[in-house]
Amino acid sequence: MSTLVQPGAPASTVASPRPGAPPLIELQNLSVRFGKRDILCNLTASLQGQAIGLLGPNGAGKSTLINTLLGFYKAYSGSARVFTHDIRTGMRQIRSLVGYMPENDAFISKMSAVTFVQMIGELSGLPPDMALERAHEALFYVGLAEARYRNLGTYSLGMKQLAKLAQAIVHGPKLLILDEPTNGLDPSARQRMIRMIREIRDTREMRIVLCSHLLRDVEDTCDEVLILKGGQIAHYSNIDEERRANKRFLELETYGANGNFTTAIEKLGCECAISANRLKLVLADGINSSDIFRLAAQQNVRIRRLNFRRDTLEDIFLKAMES
Amino acid sequence: MNDRIVFEDVSKFYGEILGVNRVNLSIPPGITSLVGPNGSGKTTLMNLMTGLVRPSRGKIQVLGYRTDDPDNLFKILGYSTQFDAFPKGLTGFEFLYSYLRLSGQDASMCERLAWRAIERVNLTEAAHRKVASYSKGMRQRIRLSQALAHDPKVLVLDEPLNGLDPLARAEMIALFRAAAAEGCYVIISSHILHEVDIISDQVVMLSNGYVVAEGNIQSVRGEIQEHPTQIMIRCNHPRALAARMLDSNYTIEISIHKDEHGLLLKTRDADRFYLALNEMAINGIEIESIAPADDDALSVYEYLIGSEEVAQ
């Protein structure tokens, strides 16, 4: 896993798959039912992104979708393809391309981390010596270097999550499915996990499906988002595109602003609203941000935060839930 | 003081294991968040506050009530733990109702309060199903409803948003805010620091059993002298902006972002900088965004508690 550092290599800020890459997951009228209950109804979508967020209220069918794509549940009708392999006929190929990090505890308590990840690697088809090498590398990569010889039963919750991540990447999958990866982690561990997911995404070697309740996590790591509600698709879009479309909305946090400031803004023709000490406004035609700064300079207002509509995903989610 | 939750020199040891050491706190009404790594003493602090655990040393008073007086204490206090355990065989409604009866009120009152609490957490349809059949989020909500059923003045909630989907999170946060607006003392422990930023009035940071900071996040940040304020600016000509900033003495350090579209500024006088920025923005520099880089709970956390190596 060691690579020569190339000085001056540009960092990719927009995570999009290479052009011409096959769609990651294709759903065609997929339905899944348990007994008489329909859990997923006629899902049709074509997911392309580098990192796809899977959102939805509890019981919307997120876990069921993941479990169906992994072959744990049988589809009742319709079909789905992962990397062009059909879930009914090509499940073995799909499973060899996928790494899965389940939400719940998943480990074998009397084994050391290295032995565990090595065994998992061998089960995925790696020869024993390669599995051992890659087990060590995976554990180093996720940050369990010092603890890798200890029994998994002695690990803290954060460490167990990282061990789960290590077993998901040891065999070099093309798709990584993460189910609530930051569950129960304290703030430092959460940051590590998010950073690691971003790193993995940026290597472009693995596509990611991230299932989470925390909108901020999805916003920080994913470029596309699929929202399920009641077993159906409520929304599917590319977050970056949505963000770029929001260029006329402005959000400010200020010190020293009073009613005069908002009045002055409205005089320019911009609608503006205050919510929870944030000022949200829509730039009218012909007005841009420097005009707002001029007003601020005139009134001695310090603008300590400014961005063009940050909470895109929250809005998308709320709209999806209402429809 | 009868209007605060007071910890006076409180320590708790479990044998030789440290729970919390020398804690001095005075918690006012509003939403207070307890923040800290796992094992730092948050749950111990909550258990001490509710009297489930007695301090090895020191005194605790909740609005004038002692914690070893559960009869009176739990009339004004509701506790929702982080542990996902329920008595077997009960439905959601039965669970709430039976615990309310324990508080001594009569049957019809308890029934009314139970239903009201169930409605507040949106579990009306599922109230007659067994708790064992609930999803994780529903179990969390029924736990919360049990804490607020009797309209307590003090709400102690250990990771209350765990397992809740974004809508439910927003609803619960609104609930807590409403309670705080009525003068309640809402004490929440959480790992999700950006939520802590949005909802808390004050923050108590714990590490290894010690309180390392308490108060409003911005004021705490202001007190951390060793670290000058960091502000991130994204604009089209960062170097031109940087040149103008370097001319003034409030600038300590500037780093240009890798993508040549932003910079990070360290300054000891944020106010003067912002006023100067207004001028610069009018004179040709197009600012895309301004963000304080370390004014939030996460940065304060990292300064004071540090990103410790996960493998301990």
Added chain:
Amino acid sequence: MAIYRRSYKPYTGSLTPAWSRFLVLFRYSRKTLFRSKLQTGLFVVCFFFPLLCLGAIYLAHNASFLAQMGVPPQILTIDNRFFFHFLGVQSVLAFLLTAFAGPGLISPDLANGALPLYFCRPFSRAEYVLGKSSVLAILLSEVTWIPGIVLFIVQSSLAGASWTWQNLWIAGSLILSSLIWIAILSLLAMALSAWVKWRIVAGALLLAVMFFGAGFGQAINAVLRTDSGYFLNVAYLMTTIWKGMFDMPLDQTISSFDAWVALLLYCAVCLWLLLRKVRAYEVVR
């Protein structure tokens, strides 16, 4: 000088053949098994009796030594009864070995939710069961028919070709009887281990099924004055089958055919129980 930085790299090497993946479980489970000193000790003890039998076979062909000892040579005839008793003793030891080794096979995977990790790879439930059961199968074979066949070979080399031709069927019976005993023990142990999360409880349940089954069967026989109680007694069923295989006189209680049917039924039930539990996620209705 160059600077090497660690980063993630995908795997581009060769893969092991798909059919051999269940052997991974075999290797790892066996390693874990023999880490326990108690287990290893018990395993070693299982070879004491075969060694004793080896000595007996050697003595049986050393008439002069026997004459010196004053023991009449008829006592040590090596025939079907000899191997029948050999199997009887070793089967008890095999049972003890299973009670120790069996529960630790599947319970740890269930206790901490590791099953989804197995099945999210190109690895089927059948391969999982095969891998785990192969550990028990090989282990128990090593203490039942393998030493038995070794003894048979020693005996036939000492006794000559005619004895061997006459008694070759004993070798076949030895192997088949051992295999059926291994099958029922393994399936029972794994089924129990799949339904119970704690190793010790699964082991205790195995002992209970055998002993209480026997006791309950006897009780039924006594109270209802019938022989059907024997169908609850796995050990008795097994012995009946063996008597049939080794051409020994049967008790007039249940026929060998009935015993076969009953045991095969038990095997099927255990297999069904096993496959019900060994899946990535339970479907909750």
